[in-house]
Amino acid sequence: MxxxxxxxxxxxxxxxxxxxxxxxxxxxxxxxxxxxxxxxxxxxxxxxxxxxxxxxxxxxxxxxxxxxxxxxxxxxxxxxxxxxxxxxxxxxxxxxxxxxxxxxxxxxxxxxxxxxxASQEYPITPKPHGIDFLFKRRHLWFRAQRQWLIMRVRATIIDQIRRFFNDRGYILVDTPIFAPAAGEGSQTLFKVDYFGEPVYLAQTGQLYLEAACMAHRKVYCFGPTFRAEKSKTRRHLTEFWMVEPEIAYASLSDVIDVAEDFVCSLAERVLTDHRQELIELGRDVAQLERIRKPFYRIRYDEAAELLRGPKAKALLEKDLAAKTSRLAELDQKVAELEDRQKQGGVKQWEKDKAAAEVIDLREERSELTDQIANIPHHMKLAAEFEWGGDLGGSDETIISRLHDRPVFVSHYPKHVKAFYMREARDNAKVVENFDLLAPEGFGEVIGGSAREEDYDRLLHRIHEEGLPQEDYEWYLDLRRFGTVPHGGFGLGVERTVAWICNLKHIREAIPYPRMMGRFYP
RNA sequence: UCCCCGAUAGCUCAAUGGUAGAGCGUCCGGCUGUUAACCGGCAGGUUGUAGGUUCGAGUCCUACUCGGGGAGCCA
CATH class of the missing domain: 2.40.50.140 (Nucleic acid-binding proteins)
Structure with missing residues (x-):
């Protein structure tokens, strides 16, 4: 200009x-x-x-x-x-x-x-506010510096998601949001009245994408997905964004390679474009710089062993000791600050500052107390982990914290996983799937698998899960007419944003979070 | 669905079973380099709802509502 x-x-x-x-x-x-x-x-x-x-x-x-x-x-x-x-x-x-x-x-x-x-009595003052108060005013909270930073990073991550796949010859195929039946078949679907017929909000576009990838070879979909899970945790939303690539003529390790390159490209792009923003958000960028190939690749068997083994125990014991001593430190600080407030000759503003600090310390204390109370339970869960179960949240945290880069965990027991996952040909008890666990305890950001391409095995699994075959006839067609080995994965955008930005709660990673009991504004 | 925690002024929080308070915000006044500015003043309350115990309940008990964290489930 x-x-x-x-x-x-x-x-x-x-x-x-x-x-x-x-x-x-x-x-x-x-x-x-x-x-x-x-x-x-x-x-x-x-x-x-x-x-x-x-x-x-x-x-x-x-x-x-x-x-x-x-x-x-x-x-x-x-x-x-x-x-x-x-x-x-x-x-x-x-x-x-x-x-x-x-x-x-x-x-x-x-x-x-x-x-x-004009603007009179703007509710979000420069003082601290509770989380409920802020989310009821999400429409105004966007203006706050921290929220502004997060939204900018989110926009860049989304741009890089599209760029990564577009640059590599993937074709964007939009999959329907109204879906006639369960994708992965479970009770966690939102039911919608569709002119008198029941339909469901899509949990995944994967099955539709599998069909499209037989036409375009490499495809992806990217949009909102819906899960009616009644979970109230810092990693759950009922509406969230997911990108799902699907690749024809691909083995499990091919798919994992793509996921690895993909996650590296996201980290690299954000570090290039938003280093300053990340620092302002309190992100330790050195941790993000470690997101480089090769990631760790372990099997479920090894993960189970790790959980039961001495390293997991040592990690939790160390954690417990660190948190306990931090708790004592906090108590001492609070006592000191309260003493100072009682002493004479202290300026009012110094008292205020001390009082604000006490509030922060008490909050940290309350979180710490909860965490300490949970550690023995987590130790027990890990130590008594039995082959055959899915990895719990605390198990994932332990595994990710035992590694300094992201970890792929593959080959889970077949019966805890979805019907479409490819049975391992050398071990019928496991499937060729994988999860990607982000480090620092951020947990699962990707879930993926090779899909079962064999007609008979797939049909058997559909029956085994008690699914109505007629609903999946079109899906079975893909195995009747030129089936090929193929696979893909799904990456949760908000979990990724939370990880990259170091957010405690996933709900800050999306403009308008939808969760149990929250849908305003 | 289950477990734990919480709800007091617009906001963030105090208050041994015994007169409900502070700071911030609003409003008024003051201040020539401020940075969460500062100083002085006014106003602001059916302590989430409904019961119960007690001479007396913000505080103890029961139920409910709402919120937070976690389990299960998952991206």
Missing amino acids: PRSPRILKGLRRSSILRRMAAKTEIRDLSGHVGGSATLTGWVVKNRPSGKISFFELRDGTGVCQCVVEKSESNDSLFEAARRLSQEASVEVTGAVTREERAVGGYEVRLTALTVVG
Whole structure:
């Protein structure tokens, strides 16, 4: 875009300049130092004083400090600035200066201010709020810096998901959201009235994708999926986004190779584009830099052994000791802070600060207490893990924490897995499936498998699971007409975002979370 | 479906079974370099709902509602 007036020769300079000025974004302020700029945005916070007034302006691209000094000629401007309230929308014009003391490094000294929309008693104040309060105001909470950062990282992850598959010749095939029957066959489906007929919200597009991959060889689908699981945990949503690639003429290890490259590409892209944002989110980026090939690949058998073995026990014991000593440390800190508050001669603001710290410490304490209480249970679950069961949440955490890079766990017992998974030809008790466990205890982000391509074995499994064969005739057709070895996986977007951004709760990783008992706004 | 924790001012939290408080936010006043600004003041309450125990319940008991964490299940 032309910034130099020389280029404007022959145009009506004043109107063009005005239009250009109105387009200035905070992220481009460095190019306007020494000149004037017009910004449009929202007031983050206002700090008026007797004769000088500061406020922070947010415009969606960054944050910038605005200043008005009182003078004989600017009474109305100064008064308007002094009265600005949180989240009022404004258009401002002023001189741009470099200013080390200001957020973002630049400052605008105002010559004009227009309030576009007033904002009274904005509910989300710069003080701490409870999680329920914030999610009831999700529509406003987006404006908070932390939520803004997360949404930007999410957008990049989604862009990279599409780019990865598009660049490698995968064809996007959209699968239906209204599905006639169970995909994976279970009670965790949302039932919808479809002109008097029952249909279900799709849990996966996989079966449809298998059909499409016989036409295009490499395909993927990407969209929302729905699970009516009554789980209230930090890793569950009832509506979440999943990307599912499906590849013809692929073995289990081919599919795992793709998953490995894919996850590496996501980490690399986010580190390139959002290093600063990740740091601001409190992400230890060194951990993300470890997301490199090769990931660990272990079998379910080995995972079971690991859980029962001395390493798992040692990990949990160490954990218990660390958490117990942290608990003692917290108690001591709380006691110290409370003593300080009681002492005389302490300023009110120091008392407030101490009180706020006590609240934080107590919260950490309460979480820690829960975790400590759970450890013996987790130890028992791990130590007594029996072949044949699925890996529980705590088991996954243990396995992932025993490795410094993501871990593929493959070859689970057949009877705990879905009917379409390919039976291992050398061991009929297991299937050729895999999960990818993210490190640092983030748990399962991918589930995938080779699909059963043999007609007779597939039909047998459908009967074994008690599924109605007539519902799966079209699916069986894929084995009747030129069946090939194939497979794919599904990656949960929100779990991935939570992992990359180091979020404790998956619900912050999606714009409008839908979970048990929460569907507003 | 099961287990644990919680609900007090708009918000975040205090309050041995004995007069319901603080900070923030709002509003008013003050302050020339602020950064969760600061200083002074006003207003703000059927302690989630319904019962019970007690001379007396925010506090103890029971049920329910809502929320949080976990189990199961899963991306």
